Amino acid sequence: MLHFACDYMEGAHPDILRRLAEVNMQPSAGYGADEFCEAAREKIRVACACPQAAVHFLVGGTQANAVVIAALLRPYQGVLSAASGHIAVHEAGAIELGGHKVLALPHEFGKLRAETVEAALRAWADDANRAHMVMPGMLYISQPTEYGTLYSLAELEALSRLCRAHDIPLYVDGARLAYALASSENDATLADLARLADVFYIGGTKCGALLGEAVVIPDDNRMPHFFTVMKQHGALLAKGRVLGIQFEALFSDNLYQRIGTPAIEYAAQIRAALAGGGFKLYCDAPTNQVFLIVDDAAMARLAEQVEFSFWERVDASHCVIRLATSWATRGEDVQALLAVLRGIQGAAR
16 A cells, blocks of 8 residues: 555654654653753744744644634634634634634635735624624634645735734744745745744644644744643643654754655656646645545545545545655655556546
């Protein structure tokens, strides 16, 4: 079986495992107060060109999203998100469980336009019954999006300006941020995110770590009690060193900026082969996720040899499926996948 269902099926990058083993028996303080976490924080601050940033380490993306949103919003506020956003679709209502409504907006393959967000903010402000409604209190986006698309620097700047004009925070989910940074079509850096976002997180789980995400708060005064909110939500890892050591390794020798490159190159090979082989791509995404439309018969044949993700149904007989590459994807597996796809396409003719 070939495994292309997601980008966190393997363990961890060898540099991370090596570093974990090197310091395994070294005693250290708990709850992220250890020297490894502090070294990782400093490396992240340097990479983000943001020396004053607060950096906190959490175990996973849903946990990071739930804690950040709970810390930013007042009880009567909700969070604006693309209808396809992770918090709106694939987090089992975690945000609503925390007492905040996800205010879903129309999108273009995962991306929100500044005009769409502004229209939503103005609709609430102009509604005479707004006191009876959930107030939009922040904006959530992902880089890359759930469809593997990228916000350009200009688009991020437009969203940031809009949020600051309306005095709401901009939060960027960076679960797959390494793949955005590795894409040749990307023009937004970590320093840009630190300049434009009020909070963002640097994904580790999907980008070479065993587990972990690094929440970056460029202005610590924005969320001065975030550590306590983490504790309240059960998100404070006693052995915080496990996370710090991994991010220290990821941000040594530009590993995080490099780790996504093979995934981008292999995904591009898959897209090119699909387009040339008669398959229909659902969207043109420049990162590590490949979405294609297949009929039910082809999907069933593919499932016999390839593990992939079902995404959504297009019509009664066609679906969108996702193939995801990762930092650990091997060239021989990509070639084997392409051979399977050619066989399916040939059988259909």
